[in-house]
Amino acid sequence: MASTETLDDIKARVKQVTPAETRAALESGDAVVIDTRDAVNREDARIEGDHYAPAGQGASEAHSEEFAERVEQAAGDRGRPVILYCGAGNRSAVAADVLTKDHGFKDVASMSGGLTLWEIQGLPVVTPEGMSAEQRNRYSRHTLLPEVGVEGQLKMLNAKVLLIGAGGLGAPAALYLAAAGIGRLGLVDDDEVDESNLQRQVIHNTERVGQPKTESARQTIEALNPDVEVVEHRTRLDATNVIDIIRDYDVIVDGADNFPTRYLLNDASVRLRKPVVSASILAFDGQISTFVPFEGPCYRCLYPTPPPAELAPSCGAAGVLGVMAGVMGLLQANEVIKLVMGIGEPLIGRLLLYDSLGTRFTELKVRRDPECPICGPGAQEIPESEMGKFPDYELFCAG
C-alpha cells in the first residue's frame, strides 16, 4: 500500500458487494466467501459456509504468498469469484486490493460494512454452541477480553454459585455475578428487607421492604439478566442443612453475619472441598480472602478461635459505611469469577484488608495451620455417614 494512499482510495478502487449480495452469491455457489479476521473473532460469530484465511492486522498478511495460497485453495483457482469479509469492511478491502494487484486474482470483492453490517441487516450468523445471539451481544464486553473469550463466558453461564446471606455483602456480589452471567445463583437468607438495609443492600429497594430478601433479590436479578436462575434458600445455614445446601454448588460466597455460621460453613466446605470466598465488613474496614480446601488455608487456619463479643461488634451496633458493602462484595464477585474461569490469581493464602477512610489496601499472608483441626494433616477423616454431623459451633463461639 503506497504511503500516500488512504483507505478510502483503496475502497473506491476495490470491487465492493453488499451483505445481501454476498449471501445470494454464497447460496447460489457463485462465489466463495472468505473470513479474513483474526482467529479470536472467528470464535465469536461467522457466516455459515465460509472459508478462513486471516489477513492479519491491517491486512499485513495479505502480502504474503501464504495468504494468497489459502485463498486459492478455498476458491479452487485464482480466476474464480471470491468475496472477502472482516469485521467492518476495511481489512477485507485492503486484502482484496492486494490479491488483485500482487497475486494475480481475477475477481476478488470485499463485503462492504463487514460482519457488523451483515448482522445489523438481520442476516444469520453461526455462533458457538451454548450462546444465543442475544447472549453474544450481552456479554460482548467480556468475550472481547482475551483472558475471557467465549470459552470463559460459557464457564460462567454453566457455573453454580451459592451466596450465604443476601444482605450487605451478598447484595452487591449477587448483582454483579448476575450481570456477569453466572448461570445459577443460590441465596441463603431468611431475613426480610428492612429500610435500614437500603443504605447498602442495593439489590433491594423501597418497594420491597417487608419482603423476604431472597425473593427481592430474585426479582432484581431476573430483571437484570434472564440468563440467571435464582434458587432461594429461605433459611439460615445450620448443622442440619449445610451439607445438603452447599453440595450442589461450585463456589460459595460467605457473607454471613455471625461467627458460628462462618465456622460451620468452613467445616462443611472443607469436607466437600468447596472453595469459599469470605469477606467481612465493619465501620470503615473490610477483609477478604479466598479459601480453597487443601490448596491454601481455611477459615479456621486464619482464625483458630473466635473473638469475644466486645472485639467483634455487629454493624447494627457499630455501624458500617454503605459503600464498604459494595467494595468488598464486588471484590468477592471478582474472586468468584476468577475461580470459575480459572484465570488470574485468587486471594488464596492472602488476606486483603481495606481501610476506606485512608483508601488503603494491606495484604497479609495466611498460612495453612499444621495443627488445624479442620484441614490440617492431623484433622479427623470424616466418613460419609458422619458428613452431616458437626461440632456445636454456637458453643465454640460462646466459649
Added chain:
Amino acid sequence: MPTIKVPPVLRPQTDGEAEVQVDGGTVGEALRELADRHPATKDQLFSPEGDLNRYVNVYLNDEDVRVMNGLDTSAAEADTVVILPAMAGGAGRFSRI
C-alpha cells in the same frame, strides 16, 4: 521505632490512635509497651498469664508472628506490627455473640 497498627475495634482504648510508635525490640515488647501506655488494651491482647490471646492475630509486616518466633519475633525500626481481630459484621439482629 516499630509502628503498631491498631484495628478500629481497639481504637477507643487507644484514645482513637490508629498507629502507635513504640520502642520495643520484639513484637512482645512492642505490644506490652502499647498495653502499658493504654491499659485498656491489656486484657484485649493478653491473657492473665501474659500470653497473647488466641483470638488476636498479630503480624510483623505481612507475616503472622505464629509462623515466626511468636512474641519473641524481632521488630525493627521500619517494621509494622499489625493487630488483627476477626470480623463478622451483620445487621445485628442475629449476632449470637
